[in-house]
Amino acid sequence: MTNALLTIHELKVHYETSGGLFSAGSLPVRAVDGVSLELKRGELLALVGESGCGKSTIARTLVGLTEPTAGDIIYAGQNVGNFSPQERQNFRRSVQMVFQDPFDSLNPRKTVFSTIAQPLRIHKIVPRAELKAEVIRLLNAVGLSPAEAYLGRYPHQFSGGQRQRICIARAIASRPKIIIADEAVSALDVSIRAQILTLFRKLTQELDLASIFITHDLSVVRSLCESVAVMYLGQVVERGPTERVFTRPQHPYTRALLQASPIADPDVARSRRGFLLEGDVPSPANPPAGCRFHTRCPIAQPKCASEPPALRSIEGVEAACHFPEGWRQTEKVSRAEEAVQ
């Protein structure tokens, strides 16, 4: 806990759904339900999971777009909930966000210059006279050159990849300590995605940024992030160093995600043996009792339906599963079957 830059402790974010005209009172959506995470200085942490698992809600809570229902966010040793307005302003400057859709997240009526100059003005990063020089420096840093030519242009004059570079320039303008990237490369084609990931990696190293990289794409995580947290229905089910989690996953959901991730190699892709998850993710307004994954888990036992498992250390990672050894059993069986055939 000592060298953590940012700590999230037992965070809960519940949305009140104001039931429609015809529904008589409804349950709150438990988007995030007791998540604890730790981000070290300079660390690239991946937050993975499928739609509705709460990963974007965590991002929105960290940048102050959503209020937490319960739990604490600790930044540099201090509880964000107790910050004075001045400290809060400072915290917001330090945590910046890059969104998925570079079309929706830029104001179409603002030029590139005014988009990037805005955080510089608000947080008084540079004197007024140096604004233009600073914006040009930022554009060059994100690989948009000749920067002078871009200053007066509007978002519609750029491609998706270029827009994402503008969003990154805006995010690093206030000299943040933490960047939160929410599906920042998901809308991009592979050749453009590679360019943006290269930029992202270069900037985090040069500027000594810590980053929470939110994605559903495990192949990006493997090559970009040193640690990973896997979420399912508002909770972290497994976390640890990326290499460990990917090579020796302990939670059956992590295994299912890895199994379902496409691999661009015909021999490897076709020789994988594993299982397909059946059905859909249950509603976060009414999550299953016990382990939330038990309704889709192929190795569930009666205990899983009643007792929620806590995160515990298993084989170098932390996983919330009562029966991680269930996997080793089934693997032994399938290896034995293979040997017989």
Place this chain on the structure above:
Amino acid sequence: MTDVLRIDDLTMHLETELGTVRAVENLSLRVDEGEAVALVGESGCGKSMTALSIMRLLPPYARFRSGSIRVAGKDLVTAPERAMRQIRGGTIGMIFQDPLTFLNPLRQVGEQIAEAVRLHTGAGRVEADAQALEALRRVRIADAENVVHNYPHQLSGGMRQRVLIAIAVACRPSLLICDEPTTALDVTIQAQIMELIDNLRHELGTAVLLITHDLGLVAQYCSRVYVMYAGQVVEDAGVREIFQHPRHPYTQALLQSSLRPDRVSEDFAVIDGQPPQLLAPPPGCRFHPRCPRVFDPCPSAMPGLDRAGEGRAMVRCHLEEAHQ
């Protein structure tokens, strides 16, 4: 093997106010009976326009400039609209990225499947309803008896895509065109849908043309691959050949920038720039402004799509011609 689809030298342009968009140029493609073939490329490369050309679901300003699209002995480029109605949903089924756009929100899903059956087989109401139920079971919907009476908004994304597949295969088409069928879905649901498509291909003997940007899906489910760039096919080869020995520099770059969950890429292998606008594509080889191996003839002469090496790969690159 007989082919269910054969496109020869197809050129289709869009005549827009801004000028001619060269959406598809000199494209040849074949799908054999029961086969799974991939058409891969990035946004705007013309892969969806190729699919829409086959179905003749093009905007009014689209023009066929040359070539033919042969399905069941007919040339779809010149076929009358009446004949196309029998082809669409009859001989060829199609599913799209976003199922909600293609389902009627005001009608129960069972009715929507039955409608397709009545239209193409002339079956009566009772018979069509029975076939709709059967179609839902075929796409592994567990409580088909209830889902028949559901409206699209009551279903999850994965279930809606299953319903769309049920409509597409209800009349036992010989070809199923899947245009980015899983792009909007979560990865575990994507795996379910791709397995379903693959199983139906085996059960019904339906050939599949998978249009996608995801090389991982191609590797797992297809036997042959066409790679498209800027409106043209740049490489055409068997799946193992293309993944083990990609010949076109664009195919090589695509493969190198495809990250994998089972290994670490230290370098993201960037190709600079972005695909060209098809309003004014570059002269010569369309990939030459981004190509790391560009040489003398590339900026001026368009390379042909020619056989390369020992296998049956076809490549549109001057480097291959130089090797011969």
